Amino acid sequence: MNERRNEITQAELERELRAMTEAQSTEQADLWRAALEQAREETATGRTRRVPGRRRLDLRRNLGLAEMLTIVIVVVGLGGLLMMPTLGRARSAVGSAASPPVSARPSVDSMPTLDARSEPPLAAELGTQLASRQIADADAGLYEDTLDTPEQPDQDRVAMNEASPEASSFSRSGAAAPEGAADAQSKAGADRSAAQPATAERMIAVRTEISLIVTDAERALRDCEEMLDASRGEFVEHTRLRGPAGNRWGEITLRVAAQHQDDAARAIRQLGEVESESRTAEDLTPAIADADARLRSLRQVEGELSDLLQRRENDSLDDIVTAQRELGRTRGEIESMEARLRVQRQRVRLATVHITLRERFDSTPGSLPSYWRTVESAGRDAMTLLDRVLYVVVVSAPFWLAALVVWLVSRLLRRGRSVE
Amino acid sequence: MTGADDPPTMGDADLLARFIGGDDAALGELASRHERAMIGLARGLLGQEQLAREAVQETWVRVIRFAGTYDGRASVKTWMYQILTNRCRDLGRTESSRKRRERTREHPVSDAGERLPTDTRVADAVSELEEPGRETLILCFHRGMTHAQAADVLGVPIGTIKSRVHKAMSRLRERLGVTDGTGAPA
DSSP: OHHHHHOOBHHHHHHHHHHHTOOOOSSOOOHHHHHHHHHHHHHHHTOOOOOTTOOSOOHHHHSOHHHHHHHHHHHHHHHHHHTHHHHHHHHHHHHHHTOOOSTTSOOSTTOOOGGGSOOOOOOSSHHHHHHHHHHHHHHHHHHHHHHHOTTOOHHHHHHHHHHOHHHHHHHHHHHHGGGOHHHHHHHHHHHHHHHOOOTTSOOEEEEEEEEEEESOHHHHHHHHHHHOOGGGTOEEEEEEEESSTTSOEEEEEEEEEGGGHHHHHHHHHTTSEEEEEEEEEEEOHHHHHHHHHHHHHHHHHHHHHHHHHHHTTTSOHHHHHHHHHHHHHHHHHHHHHHHHHHHHHHHHHEEEEEEEEEEOOOOSGGGSOOHHHHHHHHHHHHHHHHHHHHHHHHHTHHHHHHHHHHHHHHHHHHHHHHHO | OOOTTSOOOOOHHHHHHHHHTTOHHHHHHHHHHHHHHHHHHHHHHHSOHHHHHHHHHHHHHHHHHHGGGOOSSSOHHHHHHHHHHHHHHHHHHSHHHHHHHHHTOOOOBOTTSOBOSOOHHHHHHHHTSOTTHHHHHHHHTSTTOOHHHHHHHHTSOHHHHHHHHHHHHHHHHHHHTOBOSSSSBO
């Protein structure tokens, strides 16, 4: 009977819950009057009474789930940004382990010409200007070589400079530049003359493509690289190796001296079974001849302008400045044209040999890649994808973090306004 | 019966506007409508009449101070209840006040000062609930408060309110052994 009395029904529970907040007194407490006085007192004294209990920020109560999540995301995002260098190193490690494609690097075809570089400022004296230009020419030569041979060690680059008449000539002119303006000018003219090609002969850029079936793609790639002779300026332009062991494929692009390309192709054929082979030739003679003629014309203009400036030393300052500006523009065009010519000549001098390698696939059951090897390969691909997604998230972090912070602040402000 | 000459009943927003315009009596009218209910809610949230009155007075101070910033997006009642629940949180937050509340928990009394036939077990069980379930439950069972209004006051979606109430009620039923009236568990 007692147990029955102690039981609480659903209806009783709800009634009790309602009763908990029922107004108990019928009299008005008139707290608003006291509040009015308090507010006026605070306004008069300029001091606010401390609110009891407001001593610490209770995030769980003051913030909703969305704000908490935002804070977590912001913290994680900032952490990611701080870890960017670590991620970068990890990416580099992954990339080098998987023998990354060099195709992302600037190729010879996409190499920037001097058009894209800032025009050198005109010096007050033409002699000084010419000397500066000699140094710029030498720099341009080195710059071009650096782009061409991204994987070459320094000694290879030096060897290539020696092998390249243009590069070597510019190196010499760079060393001679400080000797004096007149010397520099005369040497520059001589160097340029030496760099002129005999446009009568055909300038052909050759590209050979060979597809091979090999037993070991990695070893074949190594063999291809070892065929190159750095002293002739030859280098690897692009290399790539993919797939699980036993079913790998790779590709490599070599730049070999044009006169040795047949030897190189012969050696490459020895590495495996030739699946296909093709050769294309592009005649660059008209383009080079055209650029050469334009270059000669520009040099003539440059010489005339230079003479004009030397003769008219007593002319008005405006005239001299105008002539100097024109001289600078002409020299900019000359540099651009020279760079373009260097690229085209290098395409002729170094033939392109692109080799595709595929490992021989043995169809006997025992030689099939094992299940775990496939799983490993799939896992590696998944990690690469995850790595890229993470990279995108981290790189774009400043934008979405800023958006989140703005949203959070606006939400908190809005809530604060409505609450107050 | 309302005569043609009777002034139309002013809304809470109108009263607030009149108060902003310098009419203190309008605030008195607003208080006459809501103050008792606010004290009741505060007492439910804080468990003490004195603390509840303190919270309501603090609420009025803020209503007076920030009346000019009221933007009308929520009703005046919701706005005032938001302030009140925040004051109650502040007051109930410190350990000392919480301990005091647990030690001297008051139970509703009638006008004559007698204990109402309220089962103290319910109040004790409610006080043992976790936040924010406790606060949400009390707010939702406050007279005239709908789930939508409670959601506005607490600034959370209505679905959150419903799930919090459901969870809190389940805990209460479990702790109190609530039956459906026939002796079977509800």
